Amino acid sequence: MLFVSLRDLQWRRRRFLIGVLATGLVFALALLITGISAAFHNEVIRSVNAFGADEWVVSARATGPFTTPVFFPQSAAGQIAQTNPGVQTAPVVILRSTVHTTRLRDLNVIGVAPGGVGWPKVHDGRLPRASGEMLVDHSLGVALGSSLSLGGTRFTVVGRTDGVSYFAGTPVAIISIGDAQRLALGDQPLASAIIVHGTARTLPAGLRAVSNAAAITDLRRPLKSATGTIDILRVLLWLVAGGIIGSVLYLQAIERTRDFAVFKATGVSSRSVVAGLALQAIFLAMLSAAVAILFAFVLTPTMPMRVDMAGSTYVVLVVVAIAVGLLASVSGLRRALSVDPALAFGGA
Amino acid sequence: MGADLAIRDLVIEYSSGGYPVRPIDGLSLDAGAGELVLLLGASGCGKTTLLSVMAAILTPTSGSVRVAGTEVVGLKGSALTQYRRKTVGVVFQAFNLVPSLNAIENVMVPLRGAGVGRREARERAVSLLERVDLGERLHHRPGSMSGGQQQRVAIARALAHDPPVILADEPTAHLDYIQVEGVLKLVRELADDGRLVVVATHDERMIPLADRVVNLTPRADTSAREPVRRSLAAGEVVFAQGERGDLVYVVDEGEIEIVRRRDDGTKELVAVMPAGSYFGELAPMFGLQRSADARARGAAVVTGMGLREFRERFHLGDARLLGDAAD
Numbered sequence: 001m002l003f004v005s006l007r008d009l010q011w012r013r014r015r016f017l018i019g020v021l022a023t024g025l026v027f028a029l030a031l032l033i034t035g036i037s038a039a040f041h042n043e044v045i046r047s048v049n050a051f052g053a054d055e056w057v058v059s060a061r062a063t064g065p066f067t068t069p070v071f072f073p074q075s076a077a078g079q080i081a082q083t084n085p086g087v088q089t090a091p092v093v094i095l096r097s098t099v100h101t102t103r104l105r106d107l108n109v110i111g112v113a114p115g116g117v118g119w120p121k122v123h124d125g126r127l128p129r130a131s132g133e134m135l136v137d138h139s140l141g142v143a144l145g146s147s148l149s150l151g152g153t154r155f156t157v158v159g160r161t162d163g164v165s166y167f168a169g170t171p172v173a174i175i176s177i178g179d180a181q182r183l184a185l186g187d188q189p190l191a192s193a194i195i196v197h198g199t200a201r202t203l204p205a206g207l208r209a210v211s212n213a214a215a216i217t218d219l220r221r222p223l224k225s226a227t228g229t230i231d232i233l234r235v236l237l238w239l240v241a242g243g244i245i246g247s248v249l250y251l252q253a254i255e256r257t258r259d260f261a262v263f264k265a266t267g268v269s270s271r272s273v274v275a276g277l278a279l280q281a282i283f284l285a286m287l288s289a290a291v292a293i294l295f296a297f298v299l300t301p302t303m304p305m306r307v308d309m310a311g312s313t314y315v316v317l318v319v320v321a322i323a324v325g326l327l328a329s330v331s332g333l334r335r336a337l338s339v340d341p342a343l344a345f346g347g348a
Numbered sequence: 349m350g351a352d353l354a355i356r357d358l359v360i361e362y363s364s365g366g367y368p369v370r371p372i373d374g375l376s377l378d379a380g381a382g383e384l385v386l387l388l389g390a391s392g393c394g395k396t397t398l399l400s401v402m403a404a405i406l407t408p409t410s411g412s413v414r415v416a417g418t419e420v421v422g423l424k425g426s427a428l429t430q431y432r433r434k435t436v437g438v439v440f441q442a443f444n445l446v447p448s449l450n451a452i453e454n455v456m457v458p459l460r461g462a463g464v465g466r467r468e469a470r471e472r473a474v475s476l477l478e479r480v481d482l483g484e485r486l487h488h489r490p491g492s493m494s495g496g497q498q499q500r501v502a503i504a505r506a507l508a509h510d511p512p513v514i515l516a517d518e519p520t521a522h523l524d525y526i527q528v529e530g531v532l533k534l535v536r537e538l539a540d541d542g543r544l545v546v547v548a549t550h551d552e553r554m555i556p557l558a559d560r561v562v563n564l565t566p567r568a569d570t571s572a573r574e575p576v577r578r579s580l581a582a583g584e585v586v587f588a589q590g591e592r593g594d595l596v597y598v599v600d601e602g603e604i605e606i607v608r609r610r611d612d613g614t615k616e617l618v619a620v621m622p623a624g625s626y627f628g629e630l631a632p633m634f635g636l637q638r639s640a641d642a643r644a645r646g647a648a649v650v651t652g653m654g655l656r657e658f659r660e661r662f663h664l665g666d667a668r669l670l671g672d673a674a675d
Contacts, residue, residue, distance in 0.1 A: 001460050004449065011448030262444045265405055266505070267433030268461030341405045344440050345396050345517055 001268065005276035009283065012252065019248040019284060023241045024291025030237040031296040031317055035307035037230045040168055042308050044219045047166045048212050050120035056210045057089075057194040057203060064210055064218025065193035066094055066108075066166060074177070074189040076207060080200045087198035090118035091191035093180035099148050099173070101141060108165070108172045109150065111180020118195035120174065125159030131179050135159040137171035139306070150175075151183045166219055168226060169305045238324050245284055246328030253277060253332035260336050261343035274333050278326060285325025289318045353379040353402070353513070353544055358411035360397050363611045370590045370637065371397050372408070372564075379546070379560055381512065384539035386555065387548040389564035390634070395548035396441070398564070399515045402546060403438050404431050415513055433462050437506030439516035443498040445490040451477055451501045452486050458508040476504040480534060496527025503534060514538050516547045520554070532557060565635040573654035580644035586652075587628060591638045595652035596629040598661075602648025608640040620645065629658065 009016050048066075057080060059070035077091040093111035098104055112118045119127050120135070125144045128135055134155040136142060146157045155175060164172045181187055200209060210218070220227075253260075260273050293314055300307045360372040371394025379385045387395045400406035401413055404420045413420040415435055423431050445454045455473035460466070477486055480500040490498050499519060506514055519535060520528045528551075536557050539545040547554065555561055576595070580586065580602070587593050589609050597604070599621050606618040606627060618640050621627045631638050632655055653661070 001457075003453065003460070003466075004446065004457060007446075007448045007453065258444060259446050262440065262446070263457065263461060265403065265432065265438055265440075266458040266461065267429050267509075268458065269429060272461050342400055344438070344444055345400050345405070346441070 001272040001276050002279055004263075005279045005283075008252070008256065008276075009280060015248065015251075016284065019244055020287045020291055023244045023284065023288035024295060026237050026241040026244065027288050027292030027317060027321060028295030028299065030234050030241070031292055031309070031313065032299060032303065032307060033230050033234055033237070034313055035296070035300065035309045036303070036305055037227050037234075038308040038310065038313070039306040040223050040227055041220070043163065043165050043169065043306065044216050046163050047172060048215050048219065050161065050164045051092075051118050051195055052120075052197070053118065053195040053212060054198055055196045055200065055212065056215055057196055057200060057207050058192070058210055060206050060208045062192070063221075064215050065092070066215065066219045067222065069094055069192040071185065071188075071190040071192050072207065074181075074191040076204050077191065077194045079204050080194060080196065080202075083202045084198065084200045087196060087200050088117050089197070089200075090116045090195045091177060092118060092193050092195055093177055093184065093190070094192050095180060095184050096170075097150055097173075097183070099140075099150055101148070105140060106167075106170045107136075107140070107150070108167065108170050109180060109183070110172060110174050111177035112174055112195075113177045117197050120161050120164050120172075122159040123162040125157070128158055128174070128176055131176055132156060133158045133175070135161060135174040137161045137164045137173070139163075139165050139169060140171040140173070148173075153179065153183060155179075163306075165306075168223055238320065241288070241321070242324045242328035244328075245281060245288070245325045246331060248284065249277060249281055249329045249332035250335065252280065253335040257335075257339050258343060258346070260339040261341050261346075264339065264341035265344040270337055273336050273339075277333055277336050278329060281325040281329035281332075282322055285321040286318065288325075289321040292317060292321075352381065352414075352416065353377065353385075353546070354412075354414040355402075356412040358398075358401070358413065359409045360394060360401060360406070361409045362397075366610050366612075367608060368590070368611055370409075373590065373592075373637070375411070375564075377562060379544055381544050382539055382542050383544055383559040384536060384557060385544070385546045385560045385562065386558040387546065387562050387564055388550065388552070388555070390550060393564040393635075395550075395564055396517050399438075399517050399546065399548050402513075403436050403515055404428055433458065433509050433511075435511055436513045436515055437509065437511040439499070439502045439506045439514065439519055441517040441521055443490065443495075443502045443522070445498055445501055445505075447490055450487045450489050451482055451493070451504075454490070454501055455504045455508055458505060462509065472508065473504070476507050477501065479507075480504050481530070494527060495523045496530055499523060499527070499531050500534065503531075503538075507538075512543055514543050514545045516545065518549055518551075519547060520549065520551045528553070571654065572656055575651050575653040575657055577649065577651045580648045580650065582644055582646045584644045586642040586644070586650060587638050589638055589641050592631065592635075593628065593638055594632040594654065596626055596632060596655065596658040597642065597650045597652050598626045598658075599623050600649040600651055603645040604642050604648060604650065605645050606640045606642055615641075626658070626662070629655075 056065045058065050059072050062068035062070040074091040077089040081087055081089045090113050095109040097107050097109045099107050114129055132155055134157050136157050138160050142157055144157055148155050263273055355377040358372055358375040361368055361370040389395050401408050404423050452473045455476055456469045459469035480503055482500055485497055519531055601623055604621040608616045608618050
């Protein structure tokens with residue numbers, strides 16, 4: 001009996017195609033915001049790990065190295081290295097600033113001691129060796145050799161990283177700690193965090209160690225409301241998609257009432273009738289999911305934010321699409337089930 | 349292949365617009381394999397309703413319908429499905445083919461629905477369509493076929509499981525006279541093959557083909573009758589809703605109230621007929637059942653007369669009667 005459902009889809013192909021395109025677009029939006037949410041999630045992990053720290057040391061009054069700049073003497077880094085044999089440390093200053101490229105951009109600025117530990121991997125170019133040089137993430141969109149003004153001081157881009165950003169895609173720029181102290185701290189020898197290689201068992205008073213996991217959690221906190229909103233939007237988009245599929249199938253069930261009555265009157269079981277309609281729902285949902293994946297491929301490069309699409313996202317899309325399709329078709333299925341075969345005796 | 353039909357004391361009553369309607373009231377009928385039975389009657393007389401009961405699609409109010417030894421009333425579950433598949437084939441009014449399917453696929457539907465394999469169902473469908481002379485139209489959809497061709501596809505579909513009983517509802521209703529000829533021939537052939545064919549129709553052209561005609565709308569009795577004068581006590585009933593009757597009544601003295609019973613048991617006063625007026629003419633004229641109770645408001649006298657006497661007394665034509673009368 002499945003051939004009847006497929007023929008019906010061919011028969012009403014224009015409406016079916018409109019339904020597929022509309023549902024596919026909604027699924028694509030759900031896919032894209034899922035990718036954006038995943039990018040928020042992933043960039044934090046990538047950025048914290050980029051510094052190669054085993055742990056971070058911050059002021060006891062700070063919640064984490066990236067979100068709460070509470071400064072303490074830079075010399076604490078040396079003390080920790082001395083009192084914890086085998087441990088390497090690097091003091092850092094973490095700031096936020098703005099920079100003019102083609103437009104005004106926000107920038108996460110991190111000052112790190114040249115030649116020491118704590119420098120992320122360079123994607124192209126080289127690490128800064130001297131004052132006035134900058135390593136910046138690709139996402140800022142500036143070329144090697146570009147000159148940027150940061151708080152009135154000019155920096156030359158000598159290297160670029162790939163995927164080091166946080167606070168919803170805000171790129172990270174890394175300069176020497178001395179430059180960072182000059183920019184924001186009036187040249188005082190202060191640091192807001194210490195990158196630690198190894199495990200520091202003894203810490204100076206007023207400081208505490210923060211694991212990478214804790215730093216990641218702390219860094220995700222400011223985006224919680226944004227990711228929560230995205231999650232709500234995603235559910236709403238699933239509902240809209242369900243609404244489209246549901247209305248297409250309900251309309252189908254209404255228009256085919258006489259057909260269903262004839263089927264039942266000629267001894268076709270209600271189960272076969274319902275299975276045929278459910279097959280249409282699954283077919284519509286799967287085709288919409290395929291269209292959504294195509295849309296997502298086309299739209300992703302046009303997004304101003306990074307969109308991370310894992311293979312599992314597509315699998316989840318197909319599974320959720322089928323579930324949404326089946327749930328949405330319940331009203332149509334109920335309608336088909338309730339059709340009285342006596343209607344088959346009605347005239348034209 | 350042979351199947352006998354035995355209907356006993358069949359009553360079908362349903363609600364229509366809030367009023368109880370009883371199109372079939374105490375019908376009994378016997379027919380045998382190889383017979384073509386016509387259920388003849390005007391619209392609304394219960395022809396299609398009776399077919400629905402025989403097809404086990406509608407449950408009657410009371411009575412018994414036995415087809416090929418199976419009691420149809422009360423069939424449920426798989427027994428009901430098997431009955432619809434194997435015992436009866438139905439040719440619906442207006443063909444009721446699925447517009448998205450071509451001729452072969454329309455005939456395949458009941459076969460595939462019963463679990464017959466695709467290839468076997470296809471071969472059977474092609475063979476049936478060739479039998480009804482549609483070998484050239486196998487891949488045409490209903491929209492590109494004439495009414496007669498669609499009706500023949502519908503007949504092929506009804507024959508899908510080779511049932512011993514074929515029920516056809518107004519098979520000539522949507523056809524021109526050229527198409528009717530082929531369909532009538534085909535219907536007769538179905539009976540000649542040993543099937544019991546029951547056709548509901550108001551097309552009297554089919555009468556010569558039939559082995560048995562069941563007229564569900566009794567013809568008006570226009571024979572001369574002596575008027576009957578009745579004296580009624582208050583509340584006494586002249587006739588009751590749902591009864592058949594062949595008399596028209598004239599109020600000689602007193603008043604008669606016309607009261608219609610609703611589904612929920614309540615009653616609705618339709619009219620009060622004063623002395624000199626007449627009532628109850630539509631039922632004998634058109635073979636309909638009485639649509640309301642008629643009873644005396646107080647002491648009253650009425651005269652019941654046949655249609656011929658009624659027309660003579662009131663010098664009325666049919667058109668005038670239709671416009672003025674209360675039944």
